[in-house]
Amino acid sequence: MSNRKFSPASWNVGTRISAVTFLLAGAIIAALIATITVLTSGMLERRAIDSVRNELHGVTSTVELFNKTVSSQAVSFGRIFRAGLPGDFALDEATTVDIGGRQVPTLSVAGHALNLDFSAPDAFTERTGGNATIFAAAGEDFVRVTTSVKKENGERAVGTALDKASPAYPALRAGRTYVGLTTLFGKQFITQYEPVRDAAGKVVGALYVGVDITADVAALKERIRAVKVGDTGYFFVLSAAPKTYGDLIVHPNKEGENILDSQSADGHAFIKEMLEKKEGTISYDWQNPGELRAREKFAAYAEMKDWNWVIAGGTYRDEITAAATELRNRFIVFGLAALAVLATVLYFLVRATVTRPLAEVQAVATRIADGDLTASATARRDDEIGRLVGAINEIGARLSGVVGQVRDGAEHIATASQEISTGNLDLCSRTEEQAASLATTASSMDQLTTTVRQNADNAR
Incomplete structure (x- = not known):
């Protein structure tokens, strides 16, 4: 009996009208809320991605502008250093000098031997504040024969060969000048490596000048760290250089770590993808220690080619759409309140205009039937x-x-x-x-x- 009472077939007309209207209004409101939520989430997400891209563009533009400025300075320093060495260079492979336990051919300019003669580099350093080195070609190597660059222990960095993994090495071997970022003994320099030739046009050595930008890079890193995305998002910088491939150059708390093999919650090697593609956007699921489930993150990234940097910024997607979620929840509350008001008004309206008149008609029909x-x-x-x-x-x-x-x-x-x-x-x-x-x-x-x-x- 109780089952029939709650069966729609036993409902009176007023109840059916109220129920159908309530369900229809609820469906319309739910559809509107869902549509508004989707549209708002999409709009906020696009705005957030555009904002991250704009921030990324601002960061890369700042780094590029700084690099351009100090690179121009390094080129100017290179001209100054070369002007202090007038004359033609020559390499005497028959006459060698022991430098750091290595026999190095004698490099001279205008007949003056440069091996272990520190006057020219020191004069340049005193004049400009930069540092300088002269390399002599020794077989496949370029060996430092004189320099104002000093190691961490204060000794001059002579007798060592230019690292073949350095981007300057293939440029010098091809007779080209290289300008770029170099790290020497824990410090960052914008450098110029210029090949020097003898009278016959053969590359017999190289001139190096460097502008110490360690403090400037530290300031740039601090500025990058200060850029926030959403509530917990941040910017970070990956190294794309061969020797430090995948190292975090800038990161809020993992700086210096290599994260090349990092994978998302579903096993996607997103760091490798970013380093390979150099530029674009990426989405991946990430689960922090202590969290019960993975959350979707997105990042926009771009390459700073001259420094072998890949600069990226991103955050969790739910932080981007938090405003849409809050708006949706408000709409749900307002929708439920509107449905409650509608149900109340509809109940009394249908009762007065349908249920009661039909009940009166039913009573009259029953009396007639009796x-x-x-x-x-x-x-x-x-x-x-x-x-x-x-x-x-x-x-x-x-x-x-x-x-x-x-x-x-x-x-x-x-x-x-x-x-x-x-x-x-x-x-x-x-x-x-x-x-x-x-x-x-x-x-x-x-x-x-x-x-x-x-x-x-x-x-x-």
């Missing part, structure tokens, strides 16, 4: 329900007329039956009288017959 043909309802409206009330009243009136006609016919039939009954009684009475007369006549005939028979007998 035989009370005097039952009727007042039609206050001219809509379907008002016309239904009029029809029920008409049914009652016509049934009452039919019953009256039947009653009148029954009365006529009863009167006729009474008259027939009276006529029958009169006929019976007359028949009985005639029968009695016939009986008397018959008796008289019998007596007459007897008398005649007696008279006949007497006559014989």
